[in-house]
Amino acid sequence: MSLTPEQVKRIAHLARIEVSEAEALTTQGHLNGIFELIEQMQAVDTRGVEPMAHAQDLSQRLREDAVSEGDRRAAYQAVAPETEAGLYLVPKVIE
Amino acid sequence: MTQWEVVIGIETHAQLATVSKIFSGASTAFGAAPNTQACAVDLALPGVLPVLNKKAVDCAIRFGLAIGAQVAAKSVFARKNYFYPDLPKGYQISQMDLPVVVGGQITLQVGAGDKAYEKVVTLTRAHLEEDAGKSLHEDFHGKSGIDLNRAGTPLLEIVSEPDMRSSDEAVAYARALHALVRWIGICDGNMQEGSFRCDANVSVRPKGQAEFGTRREIKNLNSFRFLKEAIDYEVQWQINEIEEGRKIQQATVLFDPDSGETRMMRSKEDAHDYRYFPDPDLLPLVIGSDWIERVRGELPELPQQKRERFISELGLSAYDAATLTASQEMSDYYEATVTVAGKASAKPCANWVMVDLAARLNKDGLEIAAAPVSPQQLGGLIQRIADNTISNNIAKKVFEALWNGEAATADEIIDKQGLKQITDSGAIESLVEEVLAANPVNVAEYRAGKEKAFNALVGQVMKAAKGKANPQQVNELLKKKLAV
Numbered sequence: 366m367s368l369t370p371e372q373v374k375r376i377a378h379l380a381r382i383e384v385s386e387a388e389a390l391t392t393q394g395h396l397n398g399i400f401e402l403i404e405q406m407q408a409v410d411t412r413g414v415e416p417m418a419h420a421q422d423l424s425q426r427l428r429e430d431a432v433s434e435g436d437r438r439a440a441y442q443a444v445a446p447e448t449e450a451g452l453y454l455v456p457k458v459i460e
Numbered sequence: 461m462t463q464w465e466v467v468i469g470i471e472t473h474a475q476l477a478t479v480s481k482i483f484s485g486a487s488t489a490f491g492a493a494p495n496t497q498a499c500a501v502d503l504a505l506p507g508v509l510p511v512l513n514k515k516a517v518d519c520a521i522r523f524g525l526a527i528g529a530q531v532a533a534k535s536v537f538a539r540k541n542y543f544y545p546d547l548p549k550g551y552q553i554s555q556m557d558l559p560v561v562v563g564g565q566i567t568l569q570v571g572a573g574d575k576a577y578e579k580v581v582t583l584t585r586a587h588l589e590e591d592a593g594k595s596l597h598e599d600f601h602g603k604s605g606i607d608l609n610r611a612g613t614p615l616l617e618i619v620s621e622p623d624m625r626s627s628d629e630a631v632a633y634a635r636a637l638h639a640l641v642r643w644i645g646i647c648d649g650n651m652q653e654g655s656f657r658c659d660a661n662v663s664v665r666p667k668g669q670a671e672f673g674t675r676r677e678i679k680n681l682n683s684f685r686f687l688k689e690a691i692d693y694e695v696q697w698q699i700n701e702i703e704e705g706r707k708i709q710q711a712t713v714l715f716d717p718d719s720g721e722t723r724m725m726r727s728k729e730d731a732h733d734y735r736y737f738p739d740p741d742l743l744p745l746v747i748g749s750d751w752i753e754r755v756r757g758e759l760p761e762l763p764q765q766k767r768e769r770f771i772s773e774l775g776l777s778a779y780d781a782a783t784l785t786a787s788q789e790m791s792d793y794y795e796a797t798v799t800v801a802g803k804a805s806a807k808p809c810a811n812w813v814m815v816d817l818a819a820r821l822n823k824d825g826l827e828i829a830a831a832p833v834s835p836q837q838l839g840g841l842i843q844r845i846a847d848n849t850i851s852n853n854i855a856k857k858v859f860e861a862l863w864n865g866e867a868a869t870a871d872e873i874i875d876k877q878g879l880k881q882i883t884d885s886g887a888i889e890s891l892v893e894e895v896l897a898a899n900p901v902n903v904a905e906y907r908a909g910k911e912k913a914f915n916a917l918v919g920q921v922m923k924a925a926k927g928k929a930n931p932q933q934v935n936e937l938l939k940k941k942l943a944v
Contacts, residue, residue, distance in 0.1 A: 375733075379735065416557075418558070418738045419740065419742075419744060423743050424746035425744060425745045425746065426511060426512070426743070427511070427512050428512065428514060429514060429515075430478045430479055430480050430515035430516070431479065431480055433480070433485030434484060436496040437500075441500075441503060450605070451493055451607075452600070452605030452607055453545075453606040454600055454604070455545040455603060455604050455606055457597070457603055458544065458604050
């Protein structure tokens with residue numbers, strides 16, 4: 366499998382990365398190189414092998430349901446670009 | 461003319477009843493000042509890591525057991541990637557390939573009275589995930605305001621199979637699910653606060669066609685009424701489109717309660733490509749059988765079990781049993797009433813709770829938990845009907861007096877207002893004689909074969925007795941006297 370320049374641009378858009386035409390071509394080459402590696406891996410017979418969800422063979426650590434974090438809004442908002450009435454302000458988004 | 465069949469599947473987001481968030485120690489309390497409950501993890505500050513809340517998993521297990529589903533021995537958290545300002549990490553932690561709950565089913569009652577029928581809806585899965593924050597688009601000089609208090613709140617997303625065939629079935633399912641999550645204590649069910657919200661996947665197809673039509677998803681319905689209105693509108697819209705020769709495009713739509721219409725939010729072409737992958741920050745969630753058994757031991761008697769017991773132990777009809785187990789409050793109230801009135805009065809208790817109490821609650825716009833008449837008071841009242849102290853009609857007066865807080869018990873009201881039924885046959889006989897003497901026309905009509913005239917005479921006797929005469933005795937005595 367190899368990617369078309371359009372697919373590269375779509376992936377870049379989904380990741381909100383701006384790429385020029387030239388960069389899209391270089392990236393296409395890099396990504397197709399990675400796909401070659403993936404194809405090699407996919408050629409391996411993995412029947413009977415359980416899919417791995419994590420590199421460490423451990424299970425999830427859990428915490429008790431208790432509130433441990435207080436209100437630190439002032440500290441967090443001191444480094445925010447823009448706030449008002451306790452809200453973080455961002456460029457207008459409407460769906 | 462094509463006959464259309466409606467196909468509906470529902471995805472529900474139930475907010476889990478934890479005090480802290482699913483992956484952080486910030487509070488989940490509703491209504492706090494903006495961003496005062498958004499900690500470093502919720503804000504996705506660099507270097508933070510999620511740690512899973514055990515109670516959220518407990519809730520998922522409870523739900524899985526309550527619907528007879530498979531609780532996965534191993535489930536995996538995945539990242540669902542998309543960009544939106546109320547999602548600071550740029551991904552939502554959810555579950556994709558290996559959800560915590562698989563399968564299960566819910567039995568529901570659709571419709572009321574003679575038209576009521578039972579339906580079993582199969583569930584596909586339920587998985588744990590975190591909620592996003594809130595965007596406020598009001599006037600912030602052309603900017604949007606972001607409140608991240610809700611970010612990281614634990615949700616159980618419950619997905620049904622496309623088993624519903626009408627908006628009524630969809631609403632019955634949503635109600636049954638809503639009652640269940642509250643019953644087992646995993647969600648407060650507050651729809652105004654967004655604790656329980658539904659997305660409906662709706663499609664239509666010609667009756668008899670095997671494959672489904674193209675579906676459109678109606679997002680974020682936060683009341684049962686909107687759910688019904690939105691589906692009814694959407695179904696009609698889809699049928700019109702197809703009948704006018706257009707094709708349905710897969711899309712996500714929003715329901716506008718003011719106009720009663722659904723409108724397109726995004727079409728499939730720019731639908732999100734979420735690029736799910738296992739979250740490397742979280743290890744697989746392993747649930748051992750000991751954990752599952754502990755949770756099973758903590759489960760209350762479930763609606764379905766209670767329904768079966770009401771039928772076998774108390775002799776109720778399937779319909780009454782289903783109605784009385786529609787919510788935990790309702791079944792608790794009913795059982796407390798029966799405890800006082802006695803099992804022999806189980807059926808009258810059911811009628812009082814389902815008919816008289818329900819009507820009175822409805823009139824005052826109250827929920828059963830807020831009923832001014834307690835189950836103990838109602839049970840005491842039903843005892844007095846059972847032992848013939850008062851008639852059913854007088855009981856309605858006593859009930860009203862209890863409702864208005866005129867006394868603490870039915871007995872007090874019966875005493876104070878002198879409502880005790882007249883069962884002395886001598887006293888009733890003299891009333892009957894007086895009425896017969898005073899109403900020769902009715903007597904003549906009855907003897908001429910008019911059954912209605914008899915009812916008029918019963919009415920007269922009851923009126924003379926101020927409603928307190930035992931109705932059976934009045935009937936018997938009247939018949940006896942008229943037969944002479």
